[in-house]
Amino acid sequence: MRRTQRARxxxxxxxxxxxxxLGLIGYGLxxxxxxxxxxxTFYDFMEEEASFASIRSTQxxxxxxLAKARDLDLPVGxxxxxxxxxxxxxxxxxxxxxxxxxFGGPSSKFPLPSQWKRYVWKVDDVTRPRPIFLV
Numbered sequence: 001m002r003r004t005q006r007a008r009x010x011x012x013x014x015x016x017x018x019x020x021x022l023g024l025i026g027y028g029l030x031x032x033x034x035x036x037x038x039x040x041t042f043y044d045f046m047e048e049e050a051s052f053a054s055i056r057s058t059q060x061x062x063x064x065x066l067a068k069a070r071d072l073d074l075p076v077g078x079x080x081x082x083x084x085x086x087x088x089x090x091x092x093x094x095x096x097x098x099x100x101x102x103f104g105g106p107s108s109k110f111p112l113p114s115q116w117k118r119y120v121w122k123v124d125d126v127t128r129p130r131p132i133f134l135v
Contacts (some may be wrong), residue, residue, distance in 0.1 A: 004015070049061055054132045092126075095124050
């Protein structure tokens with residue numbers, strides 16, 4: 001005796017839902033990864049500048065760090081950048097916020113609440129105290 005199986009096609013809706021979720025995750029990564037790379041690059045640059053602080057003045061350090069922040073499109077200004085120099089060490093601090101806009105930004109016509117469309121990323125980068133060696 002042979003039975004025929006009837007396929008109803010109900011499994012395709014689950015596939016569409018998973019593809020939509022995967023697409024949202026991919027879009028989120030597309031928006032966040034470049035910002036994370038810029039933040040990490042800026043922190044590495046601050047660490048490098050702190051290690052060579054013995055041969056540069058504080059004003060030169062500040063100019064170079066602010067120029068790098070402009071190159072990376074980070075909102076770092078003179079008021080956000082703190083360079084502490086003592087006889088033994090140099091510490092560089094940068095405190096700033098980056099706003100990541102999802103789904104078109106604040107003027108978008110999407111019917112989503114504003115907290116779903118925007119993420120404010122608070123960054124507090126502080127380099128370790130680097131000893132100053134006279135060259």
